[in-house]
Amino acid sequence: MDITGAILIGSGERTASETFDGVDPATGATLAPPISQAGLDDVAAACTLAEAAFPVFSELALEQRAAFLETIADRIAAIGDDLIVRAMAESGLPRARLEGERGRTIGQLKLFAGVVRQGDWLDVTIDPALPDRAPLPRPDLRRRNVALGPVAVFGASNFPLAFSVAGGDTASALAAGCPVVVKGHPAHPGTGELVARAVREAVTACGLPEGVFSYLPGTSNDLGGALVADPRIKAVGFTGSRGGGLALVRIAAGRDEPIPVYAEMSSINPVVLFPGAAKSRGAALGTAFVQSLTMGAGQFCTNPGLVIAVDGPGLDAFVEAAKAALSTSPAHLMLTPGIHTSFEQGVEALAAHASVETLARGLVGEGVNQAQGAFFSTTAEKFLADKALGHEVFGSSSILIRAKDMAEVAKLVRGLEGQLTATLLFDAEDEAAVAPLVPLLAARAGRILANGWPTGVEVSHAMVHGGPYPATSDSRTTSVGSLAIERFLRPVCYQGLPDALLPDALRSANPWQVARRVDGIVERG
């Protein structure tokens, strides 16, 4: 499969005179070919096709839509090593990571195929007619979920496969029955095009309307803004910075018709280390912490950017082990020169901050755009006195707060902004101290972990990758796991329709064999 740098609109494509280049962050060199900048006409064309595709695509039989998702997965696998090689060049991420990410991307698509087939997402609910009820009879009422409409998806820089062109947002929107228009991330345009072509092949192979999928590469904020503002777009999926996410939220709220924006934005993912665990295995935890901190140059939404620990004898072992591990930790290439610059600026600001002590730095890298890990410390009072200390530094930077006692830990937790994750490191003897923190953290995070590390997100039914603002713009949902399909659905009730006029999902004979809630009780399909 060739990378041409084209804009892919439905089954058509075009090149533009205005172009930009992919960049190899390891060298700063540009990567051929030049990539066309999509423009406002392309937005309009893609949205026109998406709107036209919506009625057919949203009402596909479950099996057809599931097969489509599986076909996308197969076509992505069929790209072969070209995809990995290009993604390595564009992202600086190592082969093993990208092969794993490809596996996750394919797995996500297959998970949603299974979710679609099973049909629980339809939430079929039937209140049978009660013709003899007094004073008024009850009509036959049947409810199902339907797709919202065309969805705009913004690829993320840090997961060029799993959170990008055919990543979680696209998979869940397609699963719900929503056509997708992707604004490709400019940091990996060749990778994006390869995946976009795979999705297009699947659209054709499955005989679907071409508007089910379009791909708009580009570097300008105006392009993304126009896509969110297009009246045919009915929801937005985004992963990126707080500034970028909030800009999209504002555009969406300013439309004639406001639409939901699912923006996953920023999180420092607090880790709370309890005294018992620090005492019994502080050194081991310190080493493991640095592994989580520096994995993938710290470029995970769930990177542990804050450690809260009660000062005490075990804590020194944790700190010393973390310092030792970080001091010998090699620098990692970052995704883009821009991300590297932001990381450097964030780390420099912390290092220069009067309230902050630098505990350790990682090894200096030999090439450009290498992240030198950083571990800082401060006190609870100082942390609470300056909100800037709680802002995310994207990359392998973390800050330790030595708290005087559990009361101070609770005070720190109460002061936290919304988070994707919160991690508790404790031994059995700590449990009485842990217990009151669990509800405090549940009020502030989408996922609470015990004795693990947040940098690892299972794609499953119970996963929540979300959380209160500013972790996301909408805490009611998740962007990872099967629950993500609900972001793109709305309920419709059918009252008194004859069976022949009902959608298949609601017919009395239950031809799709889905679970149904009848008079409030779920019956298996």
Next chain:
Amino acid sequence: MDITGAILIGSGERTASETFDGVDPATGATLAPPISQAGLDDVAAACTLAEAAFPVFSELALEQRAAFLETIADRIAAIGDDLIVRAMAESGLPRARLEGERGRTIGQLKLFAGVVRQGDWLDVTIDPALPDRAPLPRPDLRRRNVALGPVAVFGASNFPLAFSVAGGDTASALAAGCPVVVKGHPAHPGTGELVARAVREAVTACGLPEGVFSYLPGTSNDLGGALVADPRIKAVGFTGSRGGGLALVRIAAGRDEPIPVYAEMSSINPVVLFPGAAKSRGAALGTAFVQSLTMGAGQFCTNPGLVIAVDGPGLDAFVEAAKAALSTSPAHLMLTPGIHTSFEQGVEALAAHASVETLARGLVGEGVNQAQGAFFSTTAEKFLADKALGHEVFGSSSILIRAKDMAEVAKLVRGLEGQLTATLLFDAEDEAAVAPLVPLLAARAGRILANGWPTGVEVSHAMVHGGPYPATSDSRTTSVGSLAIERFLRPVCYQGLPDALLPDALRSANPWQVARRVDGIVERG
């Protein structure tokens, strides 16, 4: 129970020097006592208490929260006839209607008590640990829904009981575990206070923190705006005008932390009359249509404000019967002088519109604030040429469009804004013509009715009282029926926590006996 005109904050109350008066719309006379205007300090005090109550209230055992909802229902019933008499005086609605509405209000609270007890709303989902999985083990993952936080509820003018102080929004928010701060509607302050006192009694009787409920009467938009802007408020329920709803949406979007606003705003509830039905029973349908149009002075969100019909022999019978019925239809007292004035203005604008013909008017009322029903007609071309013809006139006003053929009907439907309901009147012979309209309407409305009238909303599991913008500000939900609880919930995942640290809903022994989705399959509790 006495009406004192006080502001009720938690278990405390105060009167303000600034007051306003309830008004009897039948006479324009003011009703004693003067009602205190809540101010910004009251907003802050109520929100402080609500935030303090949240941790306890949101984690109540299911049985406790269900019993609380039932206690509210009992206390409202215990107010007795005072409530009906005061509501009649303040709203101009007749006794039978208000007694029915009280029954619905009590029924809603009891429905949600049942929903809370059953526990499906927790959506408990468990992906058991897979310690031997390669290449990486899967940790134990457990997900449940938790309450969003304190909720602001705005009472509606047109349902002084069922959509007001202890109406659907309050019942569903309390069911979810969210403390509620009500901004009382100034059109029925005495009714509101009586119900608010009943809720407070239930809070005390159930031993709950006082901040679970507060009641802020007032007439100013600033009061409501301050409530929505308060950082402790995490969601908003509103029923009212499009202007009012959008103002709240904008305030919420402009906060540091954006929050969801569930505003139910405006809908003209199209009715499509098919040729077969018009021919076989046009006259009967015309009479029934006027009944639906004029019921309660047309002051329902689901009032049928638009009739689309294919021109033909049966249509005249429908029109003649509707004209005859409306011409002898008595005027009805409207809820407030302001609503009456808006109705008059809307009807006058239509009557004077060059594209509109007046088919019939109802009888002129003898007192003040009486709604004289109105039925207009126009053509498809003219309707499509002026968007103003599709705007809601709140009250018993409707407009008939004579379409040339089914293609023109489809064109009209495609041009519709989002609606709460869409009604299809058809005979068996029409079904082939109806079928393609069903998905078109499902894309534009929250509820599709066959051969019924939209002015009647069952409170049940399958009901959807919602729809695409501008019917509501958030099409993903409903404000009536058990699904409404989902508006006030968000998911939280617990990874690897020992059983003793898990919330009861997620413990392995399933002490609450709730349904659980295990590895993707729901198991009954």
